[in-house]
Amino acid sequence: MSATILVVDDQRNIRTTLSRSLMLEGYRCDGAETVAETLETFAANTYDLVMLDVQLPDGNGLDVLAELKAAAPDVPVIVMSGHGTIDMALEAIRRGAHDFIEKPLSIDKILITIRHALQFAGQKRELQTLRAKVRAGSELIGRSPAMGELRETIALAAPSKGRVLVTGESGTGKELIARAIHDQSLRADKPFVKLNCAAIPSELIESELFGHEKGAFTGAHQARKGKFELAHSGTLFLDEIGDMRMDVQAKLLRALQEGEIERVGGSRTIRVDVRVVAATNKDLEAAIAEGDFREDLFYRLNVVPIQAPPLRAHKEDLPDLARAFVQRVCEENGMREKGVEPQALELLVKHDWPGNVRELRNACERLVILTPGPTITEPAVRRLLGEGKTMASGLYRAGVPMRDLVAEAERSIILAALAAHGGHVTQTAAALELERSHLYKKMKALGMRE
Ligand SMILES: Nc1ncnc2c1ncn2[C@@H]1O[C@H](COP(=O)(O)OP(=O)(O)OP(=O)(O)O)[C@@H](O)[C@H]1O
Ligand SMILES: [Mg+2]
Structure with a gap:
């Protein structure tokens, strides 16, 4: 599809020469010679790019630029300026013009500039769609009061720098909540760094958090930044914080109190500006009573407590969740979207879901893959859930060898x-x-x- 370009210049010969050259390159072109005509034409049509002269009979290009940018921020504008108007062209760039070209015009230069501008705009659009897709994939689903309340708390907590402690059973969306807090914060375009405290051997966790200097321990061949430094100016998500060893807890507490860290084997203090969001499925207050978690650290982390509700507390969201997961899995596997029979949904709603939303998502994934037809049926769900029972919950019983x-x-x-x-x-x-x-x-x- 060829791009459509609006050429704005009060000199007729410039308009026609430029338009002719552009059309030879396969672009479609319209012309306008005054501010009024430009705005009118721009509003009535869809353009991919505007070539804009800065001096027009009824005003200047800067005014036009402002209006164009307000109406269509993503359409690139290339300013054409004569010798006397370079300052104005620079000002135009400051105000959002893509580039400027000096008169007398060189057609080759114009073509290159246009090609770059269109490419740039295309990539920007692509990035926006991708971002929207990623965001949709990490969006909290559910219209229940429980999810509404959760969303409200997230929206209130997100903009502040306040530390958040997310608690809740396994698979309830704690990580999703942590991401939502980051995405809705003023740090959204800064790094979001995750450390799973349970997945890292305890003797490595200090270096993961704070980094290390070269030679700090056997195998430390190179200095390395820790998650705190990597998350600087952004958010550090400490997952499974309940599994952190006591001595590391003490060091984390110091980092939170002082806002500075030291790499393992180093002596420099490094200032870090990091917002910490932590999560756990353990009862930290019980852990404190047992002597497994520092009380002072708990209070530091738990400035804003957020509870992820278990799925049984918002079962009314289950149909929405199931349909969304089915849709997502179909999309990811390049399949046509499958429907879910109402009776199938009903069975899913009746089920227990001890593994919460994660378990539901896995079940939906298997249902999609095991269903060749266009609809996920009740018998398919019955088979899956029955199978799950003997495989998982039926076999294990506490206290039986x-x-x-x-x-x-x-x-x-x-x-x-x-x-x-x-x-x-x-x-x-x-x-x-x-x-x-x-x-x-x-x-x-x-x-x-x-
Ligand atoms: N409300 C929700 N809307 C959409 N997806 C959800 C929701 N809750 C959970 N999920 C999905 O369920 C899965 C598990 O969520 P997540 O990893 O955030 O759980 P978790 O609480 O961190 O679990 P664990 O304690 O086991 O680490 C993810 O795929 C997540 O996208
Ligand atoms: Mg998790």
Whole structure:
């Protein structure tokens, strides 16, 4: 698709020469010679770019620029200026013009400038769509009062520098909340850095947080910045803070109090401006009582407490969540979007979801992948949830030793296989790829009688 360009100049010969050259290059062109005509034409049509003279009979280019930018901020404007008007052209750039070109015009230079401007505008648009997509993927879904309240708290907390402690069960969206706080803060265009305190061996966590100098310990061949330095001017998200060792907690407390850190093996103090958001699914107050978490650190972190509600507290959001996840998975896999049967949704709403939204999302992902047709049906959901029950919650019970659980699993597998083969042991053994004698021995050991 060729771009459409508006050429604004009061000199007719410039307009026609320029337009002709541009059309030869495949652009479409319109012309305007006064401020009034420019604004009128611009409002009536869609342009990809404007070439703008600074001196017009009824005003100057700066005034036009302001109006164009207000109406269509993403359309690049290239200013054309004569010798006497360079200052004005520079001022135009300050006010948002893309570039300027001096008169007398060189057609080659104009073509290059236009090509660059259009490319730049295209990339900017692409980036905006990508950003919107990413944002949509990390948006909190749900219209329930619980989610409404959560959103309100986030909106109130986000703009301040106040530390936030996000608590809640596993899979309730704590990380999503931390990101939302960053995205809605004044630091949104600064780094968001995450450290999962549970995923890092405890002896490495100090260097992860504060960095280290060369030679600080065996293997430290190079100096390295820690997450605090990387998050400077932005947000540091300390996930699973409840799993942080006591001695590291003391160092973190100092960093929060002083706003400065020292790298491991270093002696310089480094000032850091970091907003900390922490999250945990542990009960930190209980951990304090047990002596596993520092009370002073808790109060430092818990300036704004935010609770992520468990899914059972906002089940009315489940249909929205399920549909959104199904849509997302389809999109990610390049599939046409699948629908979800109302009865299927109903079954999903009735289910328990001990793993909260994360578990729901995984279930939706499997449903999409296992459903070849255009609609996710009730039987498909029933199969998935039934399967989940025996696989996960049915087998494990607190206080029962592993060998008993395994025996129980083996027994029910053998029973199911026997049933499927009409009690025929030889066929059952073949189906399980066991020697017949081995199956017999196993059944005997498990206390099973034919
Ligand atoms: N309200 C919500 N809207 C949309 N997606 C959500 C919502 N809540 C959770 N999710 C999704 O569920 C998944 C789990 O969320 P997240 O990782 O933020 O949970 P978490 O609380 O940090 O869990 P854990 O304690 O296990 O680390 C993510 O894919 C997230 O996008
Ligand atoms: Mg998490």
